[in-house]
Amino acid sequence: MAKVTGPKITGLGGVFYVVKDPEATRAWYRDVLGLEGDYGPQLMWSEETCEAPYSLVSHFKDDQYIKPGIGGFMINMRVDDCDGMVAQLKDKGVEILGTSDEGYGKFAWLLDPDGVKIELWEQCEAP
Template identity: 70%
Template sequence: MADNPRITGLGGVFYVAADPEATRAWYRDKLGIDGEYGPQLAWSDEPKPNPYSLISHFKNDEYIQPGKGGFMINLRVNDLDGFVELLKSRDVDVLDSVDEGYGKFAWVLDPNGVKIELWEQVAEDAP
């Protein structure tokens, strides 16, 4: 047993999709992430110092709209501007983007209507 048992990061996001194989193909072909059981991300690929994940709670689904299901997936990217251009070249509709100072954000919908927030961590420390 570890000296300090604790949660160390986000293990995954799981949800029901009408066509799981088509959804996995969209994540592979449009977002460039793939894995044996679905899109897989390795923390070792993160180049920024002090990377972190966030579990955030909302009183209503206003921030998640136009996404469906009452949740959203947040994915880290190392170059948001470049990635947004890549998505556009792959015919992905980018809903919006913003620079909040501590991070840059953009949003897309996956084929099931799930909202995906793309996030480039700018600040080294959590807000």
């Protein structure tokens, strides 16, 4: 990775998109994923325990990885226990679209109430 000098981006600041009912969507993120904050669902990176955590902006030529989500984008959220989170979500009646263990991380996918695809990612080792 190239060393950047001067001002630099340090992590994911947020994802912004339009929904029909912002309060219902905020409630879903709070009640289902346990995310809340003054301005919407908020992730506190200071709780990250991974040795070398990172965020990624990834580009795709087509939307096959985003489907069945709508809107042409997906939200990736880091988790500390993907299997445990999947079990917790299933207990709440959330449909899990799939799971995968890629060696460098475990993944799971679901849709929020507005059809936006969410990818859960547990980083298993430093890149």
